[in-house]
Amino acid sequence: xxxxxxxxxxxxxxxxxxxxxxxxxxxxxxxxxxxxxxxxxxxxxxxxxxxxxxxxxxxxxxxxxxxxxxxxxxxxxxxxxxxxxxxxxxxxxxxxxxxxxxxxxxxxxxxxxxxxxxxxxxxxxxxxxxxxxxxxxxxxxxxxxxxxxxxxxxxxxxxxxxxxxxxxxxxxxxxxxxxxxxxxxxxxxxxxxxxxxxxxxxxxxxxxxxxxxxxxxxxxxxxxxxxxxxxxxxxxxxxxxxxxxxxxxxxxxxxxxxxxxxxxxxxxxxxxxxxxxxxxxxxxxxxxxxxxxxxxxxxxxxxxxxxxxxxxxxxxxxxxxxxxxxxxxxxxxxxxxxxxxxxxxxxxxxxxxxxxxxxxxxxxxxxx
Amino acid sequence: xxxxxxxxxxxxxxxxxxxxxxxxxxxxxxxxxxxxxxxxxxxxxxxxxxxxxxxxxxxxxxxxxxxxxxxxxxxxxxxxxxxxxxxxxxxxxxxxxxxxxxxxxxxxxxxxxxxxxxxxxxxxxxxxxxxxxxxxxxxxxxxxxxxxxxxxxxxxxxxxxxxxxxxxxxxxxxxxxxxxxxxxxxxxxxxxxxxxxxxxxxxxxxxxxxxxxxxxxxxxxxxxxxxxxxxxxxxxxxxxxxxxxxxxxxxxxxxxxxxxxxxxxxxxxxxxxxxxxxxxxxxxxxxxxxxxxxxxxxxxxxxxxxxxxxxxxxxxxxxxxxxxxxxxxxxxxxxxxxxxxxxxxxxxxxxxxxxxxxxxxxxxxxxx
Numbered sequence: 001x002x003x004x005x006x007x008x009x010x011x012x013x014x015x016x017x018x019x020x021x022x023x024x025x026x027x028x029x030x031x032x033x034x035x036x037x038x039x040x041x042x043x044x045x046x047x048x049x050x051x052x053x054x055x056x057x058x059x060x061x062x063x064x065x066x067x068x069x070x071x072x073x074x075x076x077x078x079x080x081x082x083x084x085x086x087x088x089x090x091x092x093x094x095x096x097x098x099x100x101x102x103x104x105x106x107x108x109x110x111x112x113x114x115x116x117x118x119x120x121x122x123x124x125x126x127x128x129x130x131x132x133x134x135x136x137x138x139x140x141x142x143x144x145x146x147x148x149x150x151x152x153x154x155x156x157x158x159x160x161x162x163x164x165x166x167x168x169x170x171x172x173x174x175x176x177x178x179x180x181x182x183x184x185x186x187x188x189x190x191x192x193x194x195x196x197x198x199x200x201x202x203x204x205x206x207x208x209x210x211x212x213x214x215x216x217x218x219x220x221x222x223x224x225x226x227x228x229x230x231x232x233x234x235x236x237x238x239x240x241x242x243x244x245x246x247x248x249x250x251x252x253x254x255x256x257x258x259x260x261x262x263x264x265x266x267x268x269x270x271x272x273x274x275x276x277x278x279x280x281x282x283x284x285x286x287x288x289x290x291x292x293x294x295x296x297x298x299x300x301x302x303x304x305x306x307x308x309x310x311x312x313x314x315x316x317x318x319x320x321x322x323x324x325x326x327x328x329x330x331x332x333x334x335x336x337x338x339x340x341x342x343x344x345x346x347x348x349x350x351x352x353x354x355x356x357x358x359x360x361x362x363x364x365x366x367x368x
Numbered sequence: 369x370x371x372x373x374x375x376x377x378x379x380x381x382x383x384x385x386x387x388x389x390x391x392x393x394x395x396x397x398x399x400x401x402x403x404x405x406x407x408x409x410x411x412x413x414x415x416x417x418x419x420x421x422x423x424x425x426x427x428x429x430x431x432x433x434x435x436x437x438x439x440x441x442x443x444x445x446x447x448x449x450x451x452x453x454x455x456x457x458x459x460x461x462x463x464x465x466x467x468x469x470x471x472x473x474x475x476x477x478x479x480x481x482x483x484x485x486x487x488x489x490x491x492x493x494x495x496x497x498x499x500x501x502x503x504x505x506x507x508x509x510x511x512x513x514x515x516x517x518x519x520x521x522x523x524x525x526x527x528x529x530x531x532x533x534x535x536x537x538x539x540x541x542x543x544x545x546x547x548x549x550x551x552x553x554x555x556x557x558x559x560x561x562x563x564x565x566x567x568x569x570x571x572x573x574x575x576x577x578x579x580x581x582x583x584x585x586x587x588x589x590x591x592x593x594x595x596x597x598x599x600x601x602x603x604x605x606x607x608x609x610x611x612x613x614x615x616x617x618x619x620x621x622x623x624x625x626x627x628x629x630x631x632x633x634x635x636x637x638x639x640x641x642x643x644x645x646x647x648x649x650x651x652x653x654x655x656x657x658x659x660x661x662x663x664x665x666x667x668x669x670x671x672x673x674x675x676x677x678x679x680x681x682x683x684x685x686x687x688x689x690x691x692x693x694x695x696x697x698x699x700x701x702x703x704x705x706x707x708x709x710x711x712x713x714x715x716x717x718x719x720x721x722x723x724x725x726x727x728x729x730x731x732x733x734x735x736x
Contacts, residue, residue: 041574082663082680105478110471110495113478127479176548183540206409295450312450 004142005037005070008135013047015131021102023048023093024128025116027086028107030303031132033230037070045073046089048096055085055092087115094120102128130308137300137308138322143231144346147301147324150187150228151344151358154235157181158222158361166368167216167241171196171209174222182226191225191232192305202238203330203338205294216242219249219337220368221330225305225344232305234326235359236342240367248336253365256331256339259283260363263297263311263327267347267355273315280329281313289331298326301344323347324358372510373405373438376503381415383499389470391416391461392496393484395454396475398671399500401598405438413441414457416464423453423460455483462488470496498676505668505676506690511599512714515669515692518555518596519712519726522603525549526590526729534736535584535609539564539577542590550594559593559600560673570606571698571706573662584610587617587705588736589698593673593712600673602694603727604710608735616704621733624699624707627651628731631665631679631695635715635723641683648697649681657699666695669712691715692726 012035016024024047026032032039032054035047042057053074069075078088086108093101101120103113105127117125139147157178166174175194182190197207202219214220223236238256240249263280280297296312301324309317311325319325325347330340341363346356380403384392392415394400400407400422403415410425421442437443446456454476461469469488471481473495485493507515525546534542543562550558565575570587582588591604606624608617631648648665664680669692677685679693687693693715698708709731714724 082682103478105482106480108478110473110476110478110481114473172551173548176544176551180541180544180548183544314450 002070002072009035009047009052011135012132016102021100021126023098024102025089026132028104034136034303036073042085044085044089055089057085086112087119090116090120094123100124102126104128133308136302138320146229146231147233148358150226150231150233153182153185153187153226154224155361156185166214168213170211170213171198175209178224187226187228189227191227195223197221200335200337203332203340214241221340223342230303232301233344233358234342236328236340237361238339243367245367253339255287256329256341259329260327260341267345269319269321269347269349271319273309273311273317274313277311277313284331297329300325319347321347321349370438370440377403377415377420379503380500384470389468389494391466392470393457394500396472402504402671404441410453412453412457423457425453454480455487458484458488462491468492470494472496501676504670506688507692514597514599515601516726518594518599518601521550521553521555521594522592523729524553534582536581538579538581539566543577546592555594555596557595559595563591565589568703568705571700571708582609589708591710598671600669601712601726602710604696604708605729606707611735613735621707623655624697624709627697628695628709635713637687637689637715637717639687641677641679641685642681645679645681652699665697666693668693687715689715689717
């Protein structure tokens with residue numbers, strides 16, 4: 001694995017040097033993990049012209065991650081507790097004769113940035129921007145395999161829930177049970193806070209579970225994901241409780257299903273982000289749902305549950321092969337509830353069979 | 369309740385104006401919640417000389433909190449999705465003729481700060497520092513009552529776990545069960561990731577549960593807390609599995625217990641933070657434990673699980689009445705395990721009976 005991280009670091013170093021900085025300071029935990037193999041709590045990565053260095057605020061342990069930093073990397077532990085590894089790294093950089101440093105201005109606070117600049121007043125500090133995040137967009141097969149395992153775990157957890165009795169149980173309890181099952185099946189933990197919405201809460205994006213109990217006739221929408229070796233996937237499904245869905249429920253479900261399918265089918269290398277969004281969105285809009293549609297219909301996943309690309313009307317850029325994304329349109333009718341269908345897929349060329357669906361739980365409207 | 373928030377805002381406005389700024393922009397979620405009664409996801413609070421305003425990136429809903437912002441506050445929703453409410457607030461401030469704005473430089477990223485300054489180039493932007501965090505240190509009785517209920521919930525969850533069979537179960541499962549029980553008893557959710565450490569993992573601060581199973585003869589250390597109406601408390605206990613603890617276990621337990629008691633007993637209005645830390649720390653050091661002691665032996669709790677004050681050797685400041693803190697010394701012997709005992713208490717004057725213990729689960733060494 002060590003070579004993988006070294007290659008990633010070399011690519012970032014090239015970008016950084018092309019931008020005119022000798023070294024880069026990486027502080028965003030997902031970026032540190034991507035480049036160093038692990039991100040001990042609070043640690044930063046200094047990518048220097050000659051040597052790369054992980055700076056930790058204490059002895060690296062497995063508290064935040066069972067994965068230790070790449071052994072090819074030098075490690076520097078701060079002697080005093082409570083110090084800021086980013087500030088220490090800037091100091092170390094100056095000591096190594098480095099004259100210019102690119103930092104993540106979208107991650108560092110103004111106060112940290114100032115502290116860093118003040119310990120190393122001769123250092124020219126520039127903005128690295130999202131260069132590390134951009135590297136992370138296209139995944140290698142090892143990363144995709146972690147996402148695939150995570151998706152299998154989420155499918156299993158969801159499948160087991162569907163076999164249990166749901167009426168009378170609260171959203172909170174269903175969410176906790178799903179999270180327990182994720183861990184049972186080998187997840188590091190939930191990829192994000194599990195969402196369970198019933199009745200009027202169904203179909204609301206990001207709904208936090210409440211004490212509302214599942215009732216006959218409800219829509220039940222569930223969104224969960226597993227983190228597996230740091231990689232996070234997402235699945236969302238909507239069900240009906242009871243034997244016979246109402247006409248409005250069938251109609252709404254079919255509509256969201258059609259929108260989600262249109263989004264999935266438009267995933268291809270070279271497709272514009274906004275066109276994927278439009279494919280799903282226009283199905284909903286043409287049925288009269290303009291108000292209250294979510295600002296995007298999907299997003300990238302990986303070491304973070306929400307990363308680039310954004311599948312949204314104003315997003316710029318085109319999909320590449322090996323980019324995992326969610327497709328998750330939904331409609332929520334205030335006071336009544338709604339439907340949300342969410343898959344994680346990997347963009348693949350037509351020649352390889354088109355988009356690879358990672359979350360394979362059925363999307364038929366099940367009556368439970 | 370509305371008056372409580374208005375009073376808090378008035379106090380902060382006074383501090384801000386004393387610092388030379390006409391208005392303040394609050395972006396840290398716990399600070400927004402403290403001052404506005406709720407912090408819809410991504411929202412910021414603009415404290416102006418004439419009017420206070422919550423700026424949200426979308427319609428405020430109960431996704432992140434069941435508590436709506438104080439109705440006395442004006443609300444402004446960004447029209448376009450994806451915008452930054454902090455930037456919009458700076459723009460609104462200029463529109464209101466405000467010339468100077470204090471911002472939280474320890475919270476805002478460099479990129480947000482720059483975007484904010486660029487939409488309002490004539491605005492003088494200064495640093496508010498931790499003024500809002502400082503206001504939050506001393507709690508009112510309403511806040512303490514939320515912490516007290518949270519502590520009761522945590523005590524109940526822990527008490528139930530102790531009655532169940534533990535041998536053979538994994539750290540992960542015990543942690544998940546504790547979290548489920550917290551919710552069962554009315555918590556919003558866990559106050560932080562529940563820590564369960566067995567055998568060699570016991571007594572490690574912040575240990576993330578693994579798949580290690582509880583064995584006879586293990587130390588088992590547990591640290592959990594409930595969030596109740598946003599307020600977060602903490603309790604940590606260490607137990608022995610089996611009938612007869614080993615001599616080293618009894619000795620280590622008694623030592624940490626003595627350290628924790630010394631810390632608790634030193635809590636009083638006017639006591640220096642560092643003296644409370646020293647009271648606990650010197651018990652451990654005098655028994656020869658110098659290496660590997662945690663950098664602090666306690667900290668404040670409230671809307672965040674880790675807030676001021678810090679009970680640490682170099683901390684500056686003195687305790688006041690009505691400040692809730694943890695006292696949580698511990699010793700971890702690499703490869704063998706350790707002990708950690710953690711309570712949440714409220715500093716009270718001697719005349720009121722001294723420190724109020726919120727987490728009342730026994731601190732006897734139980735053999736389970």
